[in-house]
Amino acid sequence: MESSRVLVGRVTDFKKNPTSVITVNSPNGKKTQIATYCIHGQYFALDNTCSHKQALLSDGDIEDLGKTLPESGGYCVRCPKHKYKFSGGLYFSLINGKVFTQTPCNAKAFNPDWSLATYSVEVIQEEVWVYTTPTNGVEPTESHESKFWASITLAKMSRYNHDCIIFSFTVDTYLKIEYPFVQDKKKFKKEFKGRMKLDNYLKQLPYECWHLDFKDSDDTTLREYTPISSWKNLRDNSKLDLLIKLYPEGQMSKILTKAIIGTKFFMGPPKETIPAYFFKDVTNATAYACIAGGTGITPFAQMIKLIEHKLSIGEKAPKLTLLYSNKKEEDILLKEELMEYAKKMGDHLKVIFTLTREDPKNFSEPSPYLFGRVNADLIERFLSPKLHIHIFVSGPEGMWDTLLPLFIEKGYDKFSCTELEA
């Protein structure tokens, strides 16, 4: 089959801006984003969607890794999203599309086969053309533009603390989007093997643990968020609340800082954060250990609401021990809510706060806080595998890599440890 070609710009355009992104219909019938780069007069084209969490690679830095990683062939683009994960971030070769890390990476979430499609570029009479059939035989990734996106409007902003804001949205478009299992009935059947009917499952939805893709209306930046409002509130009242921490250098943070009431954004279909089977077939002895850092609390807040709901309707639910780490007292999110739930839920919820950048001397005794980072001692004292069958972590980059060896040291096997990204 002859590859079709697409004009991406003129040589003079690349002198002004060395990267150009286009969306094409790829030979596999899907829409794909291709980024074309001009580096020292040489042109390269690569699938623009990171294989890990679909960040747009055209926002990333170009580095020549030819000397340190000869198999990369030279120029690589570093994914801008997770720069510290995977032993220093993911690099995609512009030459052969292969994925590389700076040092060997054993992270469970890493797949060395995450190659991306590369494309030929031709300059014909000062025009730069890209051929849409991959040169390395790798299937093009579906661009996130082809997903179902619901238009949402910023309706309210409530400052939560010094760097977090609750952004409240109303959904403009009719919500055809459905929960993942409802979209994929085969997956539902496989998961529950006849033990639950879809109707009963749907009744539980408002309390499930979910997150979503969120992007600006110019389609420049896509990030994931874990809502603090329920799926039911979205479906029945078209309302969505996100608790978001703003970073001075963050791309989405800058967009949100400039946003005003009425600014349009887009949300993607809901995605499952914690698989439903963690809440099925539990006994009175089922207990999970959880470690949250900063905004990583949001999936656990959903988990706690789900457990509280199950208990309120007389169902069995797991017990949780939550160790929540923050730099300072003022950084703790949802503190009042967590304490209230802990009081209400008795031995089903124990919450321990630890602060890493406070001086214990500034707090009167007895302090409601522990001080210092999560370490082997705290895991032994509060989150031991003798009492918990699984441990979840949701926190900033680096937290998981630091903690996993400590879990193993304390007696967890690696299949009983799960990182929730948030």
Ligand SMILES: Cc1cc2nc3c(=O)[nH]c(=O)nc-3n(C[C@H](O)[C@H](O)[C@H](O)COP(=O)(O)OP(=O)(O)OC[C@H]3O[C@@H](n4cnc5c(N)ncnc54)[C@H](O)[C@@H]3O)c2cc1C
């Ligand atoms: C499944 C999932 C759910 C999430 N839910 C939430 C949520 O409910 N609320 C929320 O606020 N965020 C949440 N996040 C994080 C969110 O997706 C963004 O990564 C975050 O808002 C920063 O985006 P940004 O574009 O502003 O910063 P980026 O442009 O991505 O990052 C730029 C710089 O900002 C700083 N930065 C960014 N993120 C962090 C971090 N986590 N810790 C320390 N420094 C950082 C770093 O200096 C970084 O180099 C979630 C992430 C995932 C994967």
Ligand code: FES
């Ligand atoms: S999205 Fe690219 S490394 Fe995570």
